[in-house]
Amino acid sequence: MKIAFFGGIYNNYLALQAAIQDAERRGVDRMFCLGDLGAFGPHPDRVFPLLRDHQIECVQGNYDNSIGNNLKDCQCGYTDPRDNWFAQISYNYTYANTSIENRRWMSTLPSEIRFEVDGIRFLLCHGSPRKTNEFLWESTTSTHFLERLVTDAVADVVLGTHSGIHWQRRLSDDRLFANVGVLGRPENDGRTNVWYAIIDTGGAGEGNADADSLSYAGSVLLEFIPLTYDHERLAAEMRAEKLPDEFVNSILNGWWTTCLEVLPGKERRRGRY
Secondary structure: OOOEOOOOOOOOOOHHHHHHHHHHHHOOOEEEOOOOOOOOOHHHHHHHHHHHHHEEEOOOOOOHHHOOOHHHHHHHOOOOHHHHHHHHHHHHHHOOOOHHHHHHHHOOOOOOEEEEEEEEEEEEEOOOOOOOOOOOOOOOOOOOHHHHHHHHHHEEEEEOOOOOOOOOEEEHHHHEEOOOOHHHHHHHOOOOOOEEEEEEOOOOOOOOOOOEEEEEEEEEEEEEEEEEEOOOHHHHHHHOOOHHHHHHHHHHOOOOOOOOOOOOHHHHHOOOO
């Protein structure tokens, strides 16, 4: 079975639409979203019809929990005042522009999704199996910690998102932890594309030259897919909605100018700021 996994959408309905089309072209059998449907981008309510029409099952992210339960902030997990200031602008906009019906639907989403395919036990979460808004970074998350996390989760493959940068780690006994990336904004690398992941439980992926990496865990093939979409249109719509220039510039040039303080040193040094 081939399965597509989309990380934080952040209201980027244009990237979600492109990802769905790309995943269908690649012959996926199922599609999942790992949460944070809102934030950052414009027109929140344009995301939901795409999810429903294509039967995409969704994990509840911290954003979805907050909006669905009418909380005051996004529970994003930032500690820096500047990051929290921008996060509040994003949250207030998303909350105000999400319909009551869609807010209610977000409140019903599960905090995790479990399923089994070809004897492989999957656990889908947002941040980590133990905490929705936990940041797990490639440079600071030890293999020993991940071994314990996946063992406690009673799973063979654990997939999350939240931090916004894709990475994977092969573990003992052919197990795997991966961050599938996000569709909502670029990865602070100066490129405008976004990322999602496809897993082939038969280990027979396309092996595309444009894929970021391939990783085997038993019979599982994980492929990170770089995705281009109409980012200039998204930026124009963000400007029309009077969202911060800092958000718009990240879409146009691929560099983060907000939510930087949460980055560990190694990940931050890859960026411009």
